[in-house]
Amino acid sequence: xxxxxxxxxxxxxxVLTRITSxxxxxxxxxxxxxxxxxxxxGLSRISIVVLGxxxxxxxxxxxxxxxxxxxxxxxxxxxxxxxxxxxxxVRTEGVEERLQIKxxxxxxxxxxxxxxxxxxxxxxxxxxxxxxxxxxxLEPYGVLEVMRTGAVAMSRGEAVLKPRVKKEAV
Amino acid sequence: MNGAExxxxxxxxxxxxxxxxxxxxxxxxxxxALYDRPELEHVLAxxxxxxxxAAEGYAISSGRTSVVFATSGPGALNLVTGLADALMDxxxxxxxxxxxxxxxVGTDAFQEADxxxxxxPITKHNYLxxxxxxxxRIVREAFVIASTGRPGPVLIDVPKDxxxxxxxxxxxxxxxxxxxxxxxxxxxxxxxxxxxxLAAAKRPVMMLGGGAHHAAEPLRKFAExxxxxxxxxxxxxxxxxxxxxxxxxxxxxxxxxAANRALQHADLILALGLRFDDRIxxxxxxxxxxxxxxxxxxxxxxxxxxxxxxxxxxxxxARWVAERLLAGAKPLELDDWWAQLRAWQEAHPLPMPxxxxxxxxxxxxxxxxxxGGEAYVTTGVGQHQMFAAQFWKPKFPRSFIxxxxxxxxxxxxxxxxxxQVAHPDALxxxxxxxxxxxMTMQELATLVRYDLxxxxxxxxxxxxxMVRQWQDLFNDKRYAEVxxxxxxxxxxxxxxxxxxxxxxxxxxxxxxxVAEATLAHEGPVLAEFRVYxxxxxxxxxxxxxxAEDMIIEPPGEVQS
Numbered sequence: 001x002x003x004x005x006x007x008x009x010x011x012x013x014x015v016l017t018r019i020t021s022x023x024x025x026x027x028x029x030x031x032x033x034x035x036x037x038x039x040x041x042g043l044s045r046i047s048i049v050v051l052g053x054x055x056x057x058x059x060x061x062x063x064x065x066x067x068x069x070x071x072x073x074x075x076x077x078x079x080x081x082x083x084x085x086x087x088x089x090v091r092t093e094g095v096e097e098r099l100q101i102k103x104x105x106x107x108x109x110x111x112x113x114x115x116x117x118x119x120x121x122x123x124x125x126x127x128x129x130x131x132x133x134x135x136x137x138l139e140p141y142g143v144l145e146v147m148r149t150g151a152v153a154m155s156r157g158e159a160v161l162k163p164r165v166k167k168e169a170v
Numbered sequence: 171m172n173g174a175e176x177x178x179x180x181x182x183x184x185x186x187x188x189x190x191x192x193x194x195x196x197x198x199x200x201x202x203a204l205y206d207r208p209e210l211e212h213v214l215a216x217x218x219x220x221x222x223x224a225a226e227g228y229a230i231s232s233g234r235t236s237v238v239f240a241t242s243g244p245g246a247l248n249l250v251t252g253l254a255d256a257l258m259d260x261x262x263x264x265x266x267x268x269x270x271x272x273x274x275v276g277t278d279a280f281q282e283a284d285x286x287x288x289x290x291p292i293t294k295h296n297y298l299x300x301x302x303x304x305x306x307r308i309v310r311e312a313f314v315i316a317s318t319g320r321p322g323p324v325l326i327d328v329p330k331d332x333x334x335x336x337x338x339x340x341x342x343x344x345x346x347x348x349x350x351x352x353x354x355x356x357x358x359x360x361x362x363x364x365x366x367x368l369a370a371a372k373r374p375v376m377m378l379g380g381g382a383h384h385a386a387e388p389l390r391k392f393a394e395x396x397x398x399x400x401x402x403x404x405x406x407x408x409x410x411x412x413x414x415x416x417x418x419x420x421x422x423x424x425x426x427x428a429a430n431r432a433l434q435h436a437d438l439i440l441a442l443g444l445r446f447d448d449r450i451x452x453x454x455x456x457x458x459x460x461x462x463x464x465x466x467x468x469x470x471x472x473x474x475x476x477x478x479x480x481x482x483x484x485x486x487x488a489r490w491v492a493e494r495l496l497a498g499a500k501p502l503e504l505d506d507w508w509a510q511l512r513a514w515q516e517a518h519p520l521p522m523p524x525x526x527x528x529x530x531x532x533x534x535x536x537x538x539x540x541x542g543g544e545a546y547v548t549t550g551v552g553q554h555q556m557f558a559a560q561f562w563k564p565k566f567p568r569s570f571i572x573x574x575x576x577x578x579x580x581x582x583x584x585x586x587x588x589x590q591v592a593h594p595d596a597l598x599x600x601x602x603x604x605x606x607x608x609m610t611m612q613e614l615a616t617l618v619r620y621d622l623x624x625x626x627x628x629x630x631x632x633x634x635x636m637v638r639q640w641q642d643l644f645n646d647k648r649y650a651e652v653x654x655x656x657x658x659x660x661x662x663x664x665x666x667x668x669x670x671x672x673x674x675x676x677x678x679x680x681x682x683x684v685a686e687a688t689l690a691h692e693g694p695v696l697a698e699f700r701v702y703x704x705x706x707x708x709x710x711x712x713x714x715x716x717a718e719d720m721i722i723e724p725p726g727e728v729q730s
Contacts, residue, residue: 010349013298018290025291055475062472068295068315071349163348 002031003057004082004153007046007064008072008161011037015069019046022067028052028060032084032150043071045161047152049128071163079156085123085149086131087113091142092120101141108134119144127151173302174199174333177266178207179341180309186237188213188228188591190221194241195281196268199333201239213591213620216612218245220584222252223610226261227588230571231546233384235262235317236588242268243281246327247288251578253323254292258575259380259405262321264312269298271331285327294322302332303339311345319352320381320470352469356486356494364440364482365498367463371438373507374398377421379444380405380574381469385489386567388496389442390414395499399511401429403444405574408564413543418511419520422450424556424707427518427722428511433458434717435510442467443488446477447575448713454478456716467491520560521709521723527702528678530554530629534561536685537599537627545597546571546589550582550606553635556707558601580609583626587613590622597625597689604630604654604661614668617694625688626670626696628661631703639706655703665696673697 009015016035023030031049038045050060057075064073076082088110092098101120105112110124124134128151135146155161171179177200181189190213193201204212215221218240225236240246246267256263270279286298295315297308305328312324368374376398382389386409393400393416400410400417410417419426421433433439439461444450445468451457454477458464465482466474474483484491522531534557537545543565549555549572564570571589573581586600607628617624632655641649662672671691675684675698688697710721 014286014290017287021290059472059476062476066470066472068347068350164351 001051001053001057003050003052004076004080004151005048005050005057005060005064006074006076006153006161007048007070008038008163009044009046010069010071011042011044012069015044016046018067018069019064022063026059026063028056032148034150034152047150049151072161074155074161076153076155078159080153081156082127082151082153083125084128084131084151085125086135087121087123087145087147088135088138088143089119089121089145090138091118091144092116093118097141101138104134104137108137110134171337172199172203172333173305173328173335173337174203176302176305176337177309177328177333178203178210180306181237182207182210183341184309184313187211189237189239190215190225190228190588191239192218192221192241192245193239194245194268196242196270196330197239197245197266197333198268199330200266200268213587213616215584215587216615217610218248219251219580220587220610220613220616222249222263222265223255223578223581223584224588224591224613224616225263226252226256226259227548227571227585228592229261229263229588230259231568231589232592233568234592235264235313238263238265240265240267241281242270242285243283245281246285247283249325250288250292251576253289253325255573255576255578255581256323257292257294259573260321261323262316263323264309264316265323265325267325267327268333269327269329272300272329273331275329285325289325292323293325296325296327298327299329299332302335302337305337306339306341307343307346310343311347314345314347315350319350353471353485354469354487354490356467356484356491358494360482360484361491361494362498364465364484365495367438367465367482368396368398368440368502369500371463371502373436373460374438374440374502374504375401375418375432375436377401377403377439377441377444378406378409379403379442381443382406382409382488382492383567385442385492386410388489388492392492392496392499395496396502397504397508398440398502399432399504399508401432403447403450404559404572406444407559407570408567411565412563413565418515420559422447423452423711423713424560424709426515426520427709427720428514430709430711430717430720431514432511434460436461438463438465440465440467442492444468445473451477452711452719453714453716456718518709518722523705523724525702525705528676528681528699529705530557530631530699530701531561532678532681533627533629533699533701534558534601536681538562540685540689541597541599545569545599546593548572548582548585548589548598548600550602550609551577551579552603552606553631553639553705553707554601554603554606554629557629562601579606582606583624584610584613584616586624586626587616587622590624591620598623600624600626602626602628603635604628604632604658605634611664614665614670614694614696618669622694623692624694626665626694627688628696628698629701630658630661630698631701631705632658633703635705636707642706643712661696661698671695674700676700
C-alpha cells in the first residue's frame with residue numbers, strides 16, 4: 001500500500017539525514033521525499049511517500065515520532081490533496097511533432113518553461129498519476145530528461161499539522 | 171569562563187558526581203577545567219569502551235544518568251559499542267566528546283571523525299555544539315532526553331575551539347524540545363480493561379523486563395495481591411526477588427521450562443517494560459499460541475505492537491501504571507494453573523549436570539550460597555552469562571547488570587567498575603568468561619587505581635563457549651576458531667601483575683575455600699575457575715524455534 005506521510009520537523013542541520021537514515025536502517029521503502037520550509041520560522045515540513053502494509057506504516061509513524069526533532073507526523077488517510085511538480089525535457093524537432101506536443105501540453109495544463117531549437121522543457125503539476133500520464137504522452141517524441149519533486153500533501157479542511165500543546169510535564 | 175568550564179558547571183548543576191572517561195587532544199580543555207572541580211570525581215579508564223561500560227554499570231545499578239568523556243576521532247569511536255549497547259538496553263547516559271576545531275571540521279584533520287554522523291543511529295539523540303552559549307541548553311536537554319521517557323544515550327560533540335570560546339550566556343535556560351513529550355500516564359480506560367481481562371483469565375502470566383526495576387515495589391505488591399505467576403526477562407531479573415515463590419524465572423532461549431511452558435499455555439500476558447526480543451519469543455508465529463489477551467505496558471509506543479499483536483496497549487511509565495494496577499488488584503482463582511506450573515517446575519528444574527570436572531553452574535551456585543545473593547552481579551556475554559542468569563538468583567532490583575540487547579562481550583569488568591563506583595560499600599561480582607574477559611581486561615588497572623574491590627569470577631572453559639555450543643549442535647561439531655585454551659594467559663598471574671589478588675581453582679574440593687578467600691579479600695580479586703569445557707547451556711530453544719522445540723537437558727555427551 002502506498003501512503004503519504006507528512007512530517008513537521010525542527011529545521012536543524014542533519015534532520016533530513018536522521019529521517020533517511022531511520023528509513024534505511026529499519027528497511028522502510030521510500031518512493032519519494034520532498035522537503036521545504038514552512039511559514040513558521042524554524043519549522044520545515046517533509047512529505048514522504050512510503051510503500052508498506054498497515055503494520056509497517058504504523059512503525060514508520062512511531063519511529064519517526066521517536067526522533068527528537070520530529071514535532072508531528074501524519075499519515076494522510078483522511079481526505080487530502082496531493083501534488084507533484086515535474087520538469088520534462090522533450091525532443092521537439094519537426095513542425096508536426098511540435099503541434100502534437102502542444103496539444104498534449106494543453107490537455108495536461110502543462111506549460112513550456114524553456115523552448116529551444118531541438119528540445120523544450122515543460123512544467124507540469126498534479127497528482128502523481130497525472131505526471132505519469134503526461135510523461136507517457138510525450139514518450140513517442142523522445143523524452144530526454146525528467147525531474148520530479150516527489151509528492152507534497154496536505155489535509156483538506158481545517159486539520160492542520162502543527163505542534164502539539166504540551167499537556168504533561170516530562 | 172570558557173566553554174569547557176561552562177560544560178562542567180552545567181554538569182555540577184545537574185547533580186553529576188562522577189565522570190568516566192579518557193582525556194585526549196580534543197577534550198583537553200574539559201580536563202583542564204576538571205582540574206579545578208574536585209566535586210566532580212573523574213574515573214580514568216584504560217580504554218574508552220571501558221569508560222562507557224562503566225558508565226552503563228553506574229547508571230543501571232543506581233538509576234542515575236551517568237556521564238562519559240572521550241576525545242575526538244578514535245576516542246569517540248571507541249564509545250560506539252557502548253552507545254549501541256546503552257541504546258538497546260535503554261541506559262540513561264550522556265557522552266561528551268571533543269571534536270576538532272570548527273575550522274578543521276570536514277578537512278580530514280588529525281583525529282577527526284564524523285562522530286555525530288557515526289553515532290546517529292545508536293544514540294537517542296546527539297548534538298554538535300556550534301555556539302558556546304548553547305552549552306547550558308544543550309547539556310540540559312541531553313539530560314532530559316537521556317533520563318526521561320525510554321532512557322537512552324545522548325552524545326554531545328564539542329569542537330575544541332568552542333571549548334576555548336568565552337562563555338557569555340546564561341545558565342538559567344530551559345530545555346527547548348517541542349517534539350519531545352513522553353507519555354507517562356497510562357490511559358485509565360486501558361488500565362481498567364487490563365484489570366477486567368485479568369479477572370477473566372484462567373492462565374495469566376506477568377512478564378517483567380528491564381523497564382520495570384523502578385516499579386519493583388508496586389509490582390511485587392500487585393503480584394502478591396493477585397497471585398499471578400511472574401516471569402522476569404534477562405534484563406528484568408531482580409525486579410522481583412528471583413527466589414520469590416511466584417517467580418518462574420527467565421523466559422526464552424535459555425529460560426526455564428516453567429517460564430517457557432507458562433507462555434506456551436497462557437491465555438493472558440501482562441508485559442511491563444520489555445520489548446519481546448527475539449531471544450524471548452523465538453519464532454514469533456508460534457510464540458504464546460494460546461494467548462487471548464496481550465496487555466503491553468511500555469513507555470515507548472513504538473514497542474507496542476512491533477513484535478506481538480497487542481490487545482490492550484498501555485503507553486506509560488511502568489511505575490505509574492503498576493500503582494494503578496495495584497489499586498485495582500483482586501485475588502485471582504488460579505489453583506489449577508499453579509498446580510500445572512508447580513508440576514513443570516518440579517519436573518524440570520534448571521539442569522545441574524554431574525561432571526567429573528568442576529562446572530560453571532556449581533561455581534555460580536557456590537557464590538550465591540556464600541553471599542546469600544547480597545551482591546551486585548555483572549557479566550560478560552556468552553555461556554557464563556547464561557549460567558549466571560540461571561543460577562545467580564538476584565535478590566533486589568538493579569542488581570543483575572548484563573548486556574542484553576547488544577550482547578557485548580567484554581561488558582562485565584568495566585560495568586563492575588561503574589557499579590562499584592556507584593555503590594562503594596556493596597559487594598560487586600563480575601561473572602566473566604575467558605573470551606569476554608580478554609576483550610576489556612585492561613580495566614583491571616582501573617580497579618587498582620581506585621581501589622575498587624570488585625571480585626572477578628572467571629569461568630574459564632578455554633573456549634568461545636557459546637559459539638562452540640552452536641557449532642556442536644548445528645555445525646556438526648566443526649569447531650572453527652573457538653579454541654582459546656592453549657593461548658590463554660595464566661589469569662591469576664596476569665591479575666597479580668596488575669596488582670589484583672589472583673586465585674586459581676580447578677578441583678571441586680577447592681571451590682568453597684577459593685570462593686571464601688575471594689570474598690574475604692578486601693581489595694580486588696580475580697578468581698579463575700577452570701571448568702568443564704564441553705558444557706552447554708540448557709534448556710535451549712534453538713534460534714527461530716518455539717517452546718515446542720525446547721531442548722530441556724544436555725544431550726548425552728562424553729564425560730571428560
